[in-house]
Amino acid sequence: MNQLLENILENCRKYTKDGKLASYIPELQKTDPEKLGICVVTDENALYTAGDSDIRFTMQSAIKPIILLLALMDRGEEEVRKLVGVESTGKPFDAFNYSDQALKREHINPMINAGAIALCTLIDGETYDEKFDRLLKLVQKLANNPKMEIDENVYQSEKRTGSKNRALAYMLQAYGLIHDQVEQVLDCYFKACSVLASSVDLAKIALVFAKKGKLSSGEQVFSKEYAKYINAVLMTCGMYDGSGEFALNVGVPAKSGVGGGIMAIVPNRMGIGIYSPALDSKGNSCAGIKSLELLSKELDLSIF
Numbered sequence: 001m002n003q004l005l006e007n008i009l010e011n012c013r014k015y016t017k018d019g020k021l022a023s024y025i026p027e028l029q030k031t032d033p034e035k036l037g038i039c040v041v042t043d044e045n046a047l048y049t050a051g052d053s054d055i056r057f058t059m060q061s062a063i064k065p066i067i068l069l070l071a072l073m074d075r076g077e078e079e080v081r082k083l084v085g086v087e088s089t090g091k092p093f094d095a096f097n098y099s100d101q102a103l104k105r106e107h108i109n110p111m112i113n114a115g116a117i118a119l120c121t122l123i124d125g126e127t128y129d130e131k132f133d134r135l136l137k138l139v140q141k142l143a144n145n146p147k148m149e150i151d152e153n154v155y156q157s158e159k160r161t162g163s164k165n166r167a168l169a170y171m172l173q174a175y176g177l178i179h180d181q182v183e184q185v186l187d188c189y190f191k192a193c194s195v196l197a198s199s200v201d202l203a204k205i206a207l208v209f210a211k212k213g214k215l216s217s218g219e220q221v222f223s224k225e226y227a228k229y230i231n232a233v234l235m236t237c238g239m240y241d242g243s244g245e246f247a248l249n250v251g252v253p254a255k256s257g258v259g260g261g262i263m264a265i266v267p268n269r270m271g272i273g274i275y276s277p278a279l280d281s282k283g284n285s286c287a288g289i290k291s292l293e294l295l296s297k298e299l300d301l302s303i304f
């Protein structure tokens with residue numbers, strides 16, 4: 001397997017040149033766009049790596065499945081469904097424009113910013129610091145890595161410049177989808193996006209989702225039903241508006257982030273973590289997607 005991963009990276013390294021670093025969070029531009037790393041952890045806990053698999057990067061949107069998970073664990077499916085939908089576009093079949101007159105729960109899903117910001121309000125905790133701490137602890141537990149922490153510079157950078165997310169959060173407030181103080185909710189979301197992880201961390205987290213909530217120690221951290229819920233949402237909405245292509249060419253639930261990470265879940269078989277920060281026009285890691293396409297072909301990973 002190590003050799004296979006090496007070969008895949010060798011084949012896909014050229015694609016790092018096709019993409020661009022995310023620039024709307026200024027701090028993310030300080031990264032080397034040519035890095036590429038991969039980790040695979042199998043259901044028997046065999047761990048394989050190649051390339052820059054131990055470089056740490058901010059999870060960004062790759063933390064959204066865990067925000068959804070904690071909201072489900074804390075409040076249950078009914079309350080989560082009352083706040084956010086599960087449709088990738090939330091538009092009817094004959095929709096011809098996006099000028100909705102209202103923002104409703106069925107317009108947002110947990111894998112877009114508005115949905116993830118809204119779900120931060122469902123995490124239990126007296127304060128937003130406490131909610132974030134509980135989220136970080138859950139991420140650490142899933143990755144079996146108590147050292148995971150936030151990148152203070154990226155967090156501050158996004159907090160300073162996150163006008164779009166601020167606008168989204170105020171829209172959510174205006175339409176009654178969040179009731180807490182916008183800046184506090186956003187602070188929790190920005191911190192969540194700034195959690196540092198390596199490809200190894202992402203692969204280990206992905207494996208827990210692949211094993212439907214079971215850690216390698218045998219502990220069941222969350223129910224199979226939540227794993228099914230999250231994997232299904234990831235399948236249709238996890239790769240931004242590249243989710244359809246990804247379903248065709250890779251065929252497994254996955255979540256990407258603008259930090260360049262992708263976490264891919266092969267149900268019952270393996271967790272995969274990839275890092276390569278040069279992004280395509282949809283915001284997905286160029287070389288990361290190509291690597292997953294090859295790996296999926298080689299190991300017949302598609303669930304379809």
Ligand code: GLU
Pocket residue numbers: 059060061062113158165193256257258259283
């Ligand atoms: N922190 C980023 C934002 O909210 C995450 C976006 C992403 O990775 O898709 O804009």
